Amino acid sequence: MSIDEERLSGPGWPLKGGRPRLTRVRPGLWSLPLPLPGPPGDVLVYVLETDAGPYLIDAGWNNEEGWAALTAGLRALGTRVEDVRGVLVTHSHLDHYGLAPRIREASGAWVALHALDDAALVEFRHHPALRLGALLRRAGAPEDAVRRALDDLAGRSGVDIAPPDRHLSDRERPDVPGWDLTTLWTPGHTPGHLCFWDSRHRLLLAGDHLLPRTKVGxxxxxxxxxxxxxxxxxxxxxxxxxxxxxxxxxHEYPYTDLVTRVGELRDAHTARVATTASLLREGPVTAWQLAGRLRRSGTLAGLRGFPLRATVTRALVILAHLRRLGAAREEPGPPPHWTATPLLERCAEAAFRS
Structure with a gap:
């Protein structure tokens, strides 16, 4: 590709404020920011140059602004969307997968995703009110709170998105000429989230798994x-x-100190689990009630849409983790509620004595 490296390879990742721009990461590897309709503002698509044409890690949100930014960014690198040979998607969220079918239609490129996240694409076809209502009722939300939350989704509809061409599994070597990539299955943010490891350049393309500032849900x-x-x-x-x-x-920006970042993330999650355990020791609680108590304000009042869904999901996730540890159990409702087990009490007593 004929590119003006001097013009494009300067610092493109502002640490405070500003917007990222097209940036050369390593020879033949570029970070291309595409705009999002809401926070966090941009998704970083990585462009891998090969003799056969470019390959992409992630694809961006499917709207005209994202498509225009992708087209302009590839043009600045001396190539086109029509030249893309493959799209490796870290996970099924629409800010990462959204443009992949459109890129495939324009170029004939293959699109790859983990099988578990391929299955998750079906959920986006359902009306968002159905998805949110099921989640809130599962958490034990009062019916009037469910109705208020669903009223905010009036006029929204599901997204019928085409599936990938192939599935990527853990420790697979994707066919990207000239690059030594290995897929790493890293579930949590989604069931089939993938990172990509380039052992030759010692690069970890981490998707949403390890952001430098944000603790992903x-x-x-x-x-x-x-x-x-x-x-x-x-x-x-x-x-x-x-x-x-x-x-x-x-999202956000690249960083070098993975050990420190992992320590920060592990400490943050451990603190949330400990807080939840403390609240459970006070008595039975629904996931809906717990979600409010875990917030600094102590309530879910004022939350709507995605923030409400994310907050309630977080409570369900922590409770599921305590259940796996044998420290909590879910009792059938209505509404379903959670209680501490004797194991949680014994752990608390041991921690107090120590």
């Missing part, structure tokens, strides 16, 4: 055996053992 537990937080925490030590020189997340 986990997906809602799918059944009684599902522990998204436990799965997430279980990925951290193996990733640290890779000792990457640079972590390339899909």
């Amino acid at each position: 986990m997906h809602a537990p799918r059944d009684e055996d599902d522990d998204p937080l436990g799965d997430y925490l279980g990925t951290l030590d193996p990733l640290m053992r890779l000792r990457p020189d640079l972590v390339l997340p899909a």
Whole structure:
């Protein structure tokens, strides 16, 4: 590709404020920010140059602004959307997967995703009110609170999005000529979230798994055996053992000190679990009630839409983790509620004596 590297390779990741711009990460690897309709503002799509044409890590949100930014960014690199050969998607959220089918239609590129997140794409076809209502009722929300939350979604509709061409599994070597990529299955944020490890350049393309500032949420537990937080925490030590020189997340900015960041994330999640355990010791509680008590304000009042869904999901995730540890159990309703087990009490007493 013929590119003006001097013009494009300056610092593109502002640490405070500002917007990222097209940036050369390594020879043949570029960070291309695409705009999002809401927070966090941008998603970082990574462009891998090859002799066969460019390959993309993630695709961006499917709107005209995102498509225009993708087209302009690739043009600045001396290539086109029509030249893209493959799209490797870290996970199924629409700010990462959204443009992938449109890129495939324009170029004939293959689109790859983990099988568990392929299955999750079906959920986006359902009306968002149905998804939110099911979650809130599962958490034990009062029916009037459910109705108020669903009223905010009037006029919204589901998204019928095409599936990928192929599935990527853990420790697979994707066919990207000239690059030494290995897929790493890193569940938690979604069931099939993937990171990509480039051992030659010691780069970890981390998707939403390890952002430098933000603690990402986990997906809602799918059944009684599902522990998204436990799965997430279980990925951290193996990733640290890779000792990457640079972590390339899909939002915010790249960073070098993975060990410190993992310590911060582990401490934050441990503190949330400890707070939840303390609240459970006060007596039975619904996930809806717990979600409010975990907030600084102590209530869910004023929350709507995505913030409400994320806050309630977080409570369900922590409770599922305590259930996996044997420290909490869910009692049938209505409404369903959670109680501490003797194991939680014994752990608390041991911590107090120590």
